[in-house]
């Protein structure tokens with residue numbers, strides 16, 4: 688029988704949230720912060736990247752097109768090549784992120800069999816967010832990266848398809864905090880005393 692089955696059945700009947708020993712979706716989403724500095728003493732294995740990619744056959748896709756393809760990169764020359772192409776923290780150019788020695792060393796490079804179109808980009812968002820939630824479940828973190836030259840990275844890695852997104856994966860070396868703000872306040876992320884702050888508009892203000 689599943690953990691907390693009876694308690695959860697009672698809670699369900701009472702319309703209350705169920706309880707579990709596993710982190711809730713909210714907890715996973717909270718921990719799923721964009722990390723731009725990694726602990727390089729931890730080496731991500733291909734099986735972890737594969738577990739992340741394995742969420743893809745479970746998610747929605749526009750007209751069920753399933754045009755995304757995934758290339759795994761672990762520590763080594765390919766990771767160095769990816770690091771030469773990607774750009775991080777556009778809102779904090781003075782910091783030149785990532786700091787030396789904290790570069791990510793594992794990636795999932797997302798490619799497409801079709802040219803970019805609105806449906807494909809929505810598929811991409813669903814895919815990378817779900818893969819990152821899986822990473823958090825595995826005790827890892829990551830970063831969605833779209834700021835790179837597609838052609839250059841394709842050539843650099845010798846990929847048969849155009850890369851449209853890079854997902855960095857690793858153990859975080861950063862302290863990141865969410866800050867609740869009202870709509871209209873400054874949304875720019877910032878750093879203070881070694882902490883990375885991410886302003887998020889509160890729920891009441893995003894309901895129209």
Ligand SMILES: Cc1cc2nc3c(=O)[nH]c(=O)nc-3n(C[C@H](O)[C@H](O)[C@H](O)COP(=O)(O)O)c2cc1C
Pocket residue numbers: 719720721722723774775776777830831832833834835876885
């Ligand atoms: C489509 C997309 C593309 C992004 N591209 C980059 C990127 O190229 N470089 C980067 O440092 N962050 C990138 N990010 C991360 C965002 O900057 C980050 O999500 C935002 O600052 C909020 O932080 P949070 O993810 O911790 O909530 C991207 C995020 C998304 C959703």
